[in-house]
Amino acid sequence: MALIVHKYGGTSMGSTDRIKNVATRVAKWHDAGHKIVVVPSAMSGETNRLIGLAKEIMAQPDPRELDMIASTGEQVSVGLLAMALLAIGKDAVSYTGWQVGIRTDSAFTKARIQSIDDTRVRADLDAGKIVIITGFQGVDEQGNISTLGRGGSDTSAVAIAAALKADECLIFTDVDGVYTTDPRVVDEARRLEKITFEEMLELASLGSKVLQTRSVEFAGNYQMPTRVLSSLTDPHMPLEEEANSGTLISFEEETNMEQAVISGIAFTRDEAKITVIGVPDKPGVAYHILGPVSDANIEVDMIIQNQSVDGKTDFTFTVSRNDYQRAMAVLEAQREELGYIRIVGDAKVSKVSAVGVGMRSHVGVASQMFRTLAEEGINIMMISTSEIKISVLIDEKYMELAVRALHKAFDLEKA
Amino acid sequence: MALIVHKYGGTSMGSTDRIKNVATRVAKWHDAGHKIVVVPSAMSGETNRLIGLAKEIMAQPDPRELDMIASTGEQVSVGLLAMALLAIGKDAVSYTGWQVGIRTDSAFTKARIQSIDDTRVRADLDAGKIVIITGFQGVDEQGNISTLGRGGSDTSAVAIAAALKADECLIFTDVDGVYTTDPRVVDEARRLEKITFEEMLELASLGSKVLQTRSVEFAGNYQMPTRVLSSLTDPHMPLEEEANSGTLISFEEETNMEQAVISGIAFTRDEAKITVIGVPDKPGVAYHILGPVSDANIEVDMIIQNQSVDGKTDFTFTVSRNDYQRAMAVLEAQREELGYIRIVGDAKVSKVSAVGVGMRSHVGVASQMFRTLAEEGINIMMISTSEIKISVLIDEKYMELAVRALHKAFDLEKA
Numbered sequence: 001m002a003l004i005v006h007k008y009g010g011t012s013m014g015s016t017d018r019i020k021n022v023a024t025r026v027a028k029w030h031d032a033g034h035k036i037v038v039v040p041s042a043m044s045g046e047t048n049r050l051i052g053l054a055k056e057i058m059a060q061p062d063p064r065e066l067d068m069i070a071s072t073g074e075q076v077s078v079g080l081l082a083m084a085l086l087a088i089g090k091d092a093v094s095y096t097g098w099q100v101g102i103r104t105d106s107a108f109t110k111a112r113i114q115s116i117d118d119t120r121v122r123a124d125l126d127a128g129k130i131v132i133i134t135g136f137q138g139v140d141e142q143g144n145i146s147t148l149g150r151g152g153s154d155t156s157a158v159a160i161a162a163a164l165k166a167d168e169c170l171i172f173t174d175v176d177g178v179y180t181t182d183p184r185v186v187d188e189a190r191r192l193e194k195i196t197f198e199e200m201l202e203l204a205s206l207g208s209k210v211l212q213t214r215s216v217e218f219a220g221n222y223q224m225p226t227r228v229l230s231s232l233t234d235p236h237m238p239l240e241e242e243a244n245s246g247t248l249i250s251f252e253e254e255t256n257m258e259q260a261v262i263s264g265i266a267f268t269r270d271e272a273k274i275t276v277i278g279v280p281d282k283p284g285v286a287y288h289i290l291g292p293v294s295d296a297n298i299e300v301d302m303i304i305q306n307q308s309v310d311g312k313t314d315f316t317f318t319v320s321r322n323d324y325q326r327a328m329a330v331l332e333a334q335r336e337e338l339g340y341i342r343i344v345g346d347a348k349v350s351k352v353s354a355v356g357v358g359m360r361s362h363v364g365v366a367s368q369m370f371r372t373l374a375e376e377g378i379n380i381m382m383i384s385t386s387e388i389k390i391s392v393l394i395d396e397k398y399m400e401l402a403v404r405a406l407h408k409a410f411d412l413e414k415a
Numbered sequence: 416m417a418l419i420v421h422k423y424g425g426t427s428m429g430s431t432d433r434i435k436n437v438a439t440r441v442a443k444w445h446d447a448g449h450k451i452v453v454v455p456s457a458m459s460g461e462t463n464r465l466i467g468l469a470k471e472i473m474a475q476p477d478p479r480e481l482d483m484i485a486s487t488g489e490q491v492s493v494g495l496l497a498m499a500l501l502a503i504g505k506d507a508v509s510y511t512g513w514q515v516g517i518r519t520d521s522a523f524t525k526a527r528i529q530s531i532d533d534t535r536v537r538a539d540l541d542a543g544k545i546v547i548i549t550g551f552q553g554v555d556e557q558g559n560i561s562t563l564g565r566g567g568s569d570t571s572a573v574a575i576a577a578a579l580k581a582d583e584c585l586i587f588t589d590v591d592g593v594y595t596t597d598p599r600v601v602d603e604a605r606r607l608e609k610i611t612f613e614e615m616l617e618l619a620s621l622g623s624k625v626l627q628t629r630s631v632e633f634a635g636n637y638q639m640p641t642r643v644l645s646s647l648t649d650p651h652m653p654l655e656e657e658a659n660s661g662t663l664i665s666f667e668e669e670t671n672m673e674q675a676v677i678s679g680i681a682f683t684r685d686e687a688k689i690t691v692i693g694v695p696d697k698p699g700v701a702y703h704i705l706g707p708v709s710d711a712n713i714e715v716d717m718i719i720q721n722q723s724v725d726g727k728t729d730f731t732f733t734v735s736r737n738d739y740q741r742a743m744a745v746l747e748a749q750r751e752e753l754g755y756i757r758i759v760g761d762a763k764v765s766k767v768s769a770v771g772v773g774m775r776s777h778v779g780v781a782s783q784m785f786r787t788l789a790e791e792g793i794n795i796m797m798i799s800t801s802e803i804k805i806s807v808l809i810d811e812k813y814m815e816l817a818v819r820a821l822h823k824a825f826d827l828e829k830a
Contacts, residue, residue, distance in 0.1 A: 083473040096560075
């Protein structure tokens with residue numbers, strides 16, 4: 001008998017029939033003797049509908065009032081799921097974030113969880129109830145409703161699991177786990193049974209949609225075993241089978257021992273590259289170039305500053321393709337202040353990354369990656385590395401080719 | 416400078432454009448120097464949508480969970496209205512019932528307000544803010560969300576006005592006040608500038624849709640001057656004119672002094688009459704007949720027990736026409752226990768009522784009413800009276816004729 005937190009995404013909660021399916025699955029786990037807490041997202045489309053209403057009234061919605069509105073989607077979900085469980089004879093009760101003391105800071109629309117009071121939930125679990133808690137939201141010290149930002153229900157689920165010292169947090173979603181790379185690009189892509197927390201964190205920040213970065217951070221901080229698995233399977237599937245499906249984000253040391261050098265190949269297609277040519281090379285150049293870009297709320301990813309020649313240097317960075325035109329305009333406007341010769345840009349570039357904790361103990365991963373790409377005739381524009389990740393920027397037309405070649409070169413199709 | 420509570424119904428809040436109109440109107444009152452609290456309903460259709468979802472999952476929705484869901488409609492409304500005010504440069508803040516301590520009992524879906532903590536609202540009003548509070552809902556002692564039942568936002572508005580000792584509560588709705596009778600039936604129907612609390616209470620319980628009965632009771636208990644007025648007028652109309660429009664439910668004694676004998680003619684079309692013939696006249700006969708009807712959740716209105724003849728009596732009562740077939744079936748099933756001879760029913764009857772506090776001090780109102788109906792050849796089937804009301808049951812085909820004749824007989828077209 002274990003204490004387990006289930007999280008279900010918006011697609012899983014997308015209709016009353018699907019909510020009944022979720023109830024069937026949850027009841028199966030409860031019937032097996034486990035204490036179950038469920039954190040459902042809003043019904044798919046609902047959060048967008050609510051934000052759309054807000055934007056019709058205020059182009060830049062007031063953050064506190066937006067949270068007041070956006071938090072209602074999850075409130076409807078928990079009530080409906082509680083009813084679906086009651087309807088099949090299970091004792092269930094729903095709570096909002098404020099009702100179970102999910103305290104956050106006051107950074108509305110992107111609040112961070114500070115503490116959770118587990119008293120009420122524990123009492124209900126001890127009484128045999130299934131407890132359903134709104135994801136995505138909490139309450140600040142002044143009693144204002146706050147939300148955690150998009151994908152925040154993942155974070156809520158892991159945080160609630162940590163507060164309750166749950167045995168495992170199950171993130172039910174519309175994919176059946178974490179893959180060595182996107183199966184739509186590489187046929188041989190393979191589901192990973194386990195992945196380390198650090199690898200998952202890199203994959204999340206590299207654009208994998210499987211889990212929100214902050215939820216992975218939470219799992220890491222609290223060493224909460226977290227499993228990503230499918231909610232599209234038959235809800236009556238045997239529990240033992242389901243309990244071992246998907247991908248487990250693991251904190252056990254032996255996991256690392258048998259770890260392959262590389263766990264997966266990640267990529268983001270829609271990148272853009274901007275180079276500021278002939279900018280005077282003096283202290284603060286990076287700040288003077290990137291400050292205005294950041295002020296325009298544009299996130300910068302890879303950054304390179306060339307070796308200085310004759311007191312001038314070239315400065316290159318990447319942004320999301322959506323922000324390319326805006327970033328160019330910001331820099332054009334700063335021409336005088338920055339004193340550069342010209343700006344050149346390329347909005348048809350992609351980023352490919354190899355991720356794996358095995359890199360720490362294996363030399364030569366970078367050189368194998370560069371050799372593989374060279375053999376395919378793919379030019380590398382930029383490189384960035386971390387302890388367990390190497391990313392390269394390449395022409396977007398070679399992206400699929402690069403991913404397939406690297407997947408094969410690192411033997412990722414083999415278990 | 417006064418403290419005024421505005422309440423806006425679902426139609427007034429029915430779209431983002433209409434919400435902007437509400438904001439314009441509210442801002443006008445605030446600009447005039449008043450402290451303003453606004454209680455908006457859910458956007459029209461939203462509460463029905465939410466209850467519909469619940470019923471798809473559970474035919475008889477769990478009341479606590481239904482309130483969790485149904486309360487979100489108003490939460491969205493307050494956030495949107497706050498934004499609409501912020502967007503036009505007014506300082507505004509929204510709160511849910513629990514955030515401003517609207518404490519209710521735990522009778523989910525039909526909870527009653529017990530207390531309101533005005534601390535937070537007063538502080539905001541003193542700081543010049545417009546305060547927007549969800550109608551329809553509160554929180555019980557255990558922190559569960561409760562709702563007040565259909566039309567509960569009227570009650571919330573009056574209760575909040577009472578707690579804040581407001582100068583007036585304005586109920587903005589899609590009619591422009593209380594009329595001497597339904598203008599769709601009588602062309603000469605006239606809007607009443609003032610009406611006494613007792614008259615309004617009778618009209619509400621006689622089926623007038625203008626105000627929920629409980630909100631009128633609240634207004635009475637706290638002597639809260641409450642005005643019903645239109646939200647369909649130009650929001651820029653001069654404030655002085657708007658402040659005197661609609662109908663004021665008044666508690667001033669002089670109002671009664673200049674009161675006409677009768678203030679209005681109310682009617683309900685869809686009544687049905689059931690007579691149990693030849694039931695043994697012994698103690699408890701009314702209880703034995705009406706007990707099973709009440710157990711079937713059927714509300715009984717008028718009741719008559721005939722003079723007993725030879726130890727047998729006839730017992731007649733009215734129900735809403737919707738409940739007619741069910742009530743007949745309940746009594747058929749009780750034939751043996753009740754020992755009656757037969758049941759007869761008539762589902763084509765209507766009720767017409769004359770209401771007015773002037774009745775107290777004027778004799779002969781009943782006889783004038785009966786004479787007027789007799790002159791039109793209308794037979795009276797049943798009569799019931801209260802201190803300020805006389806109701807008669809008549810054949811439904813004479814209903815409009817009766818209303819017009821009485822409206823004229825009591826000079827209601829004259830101011």
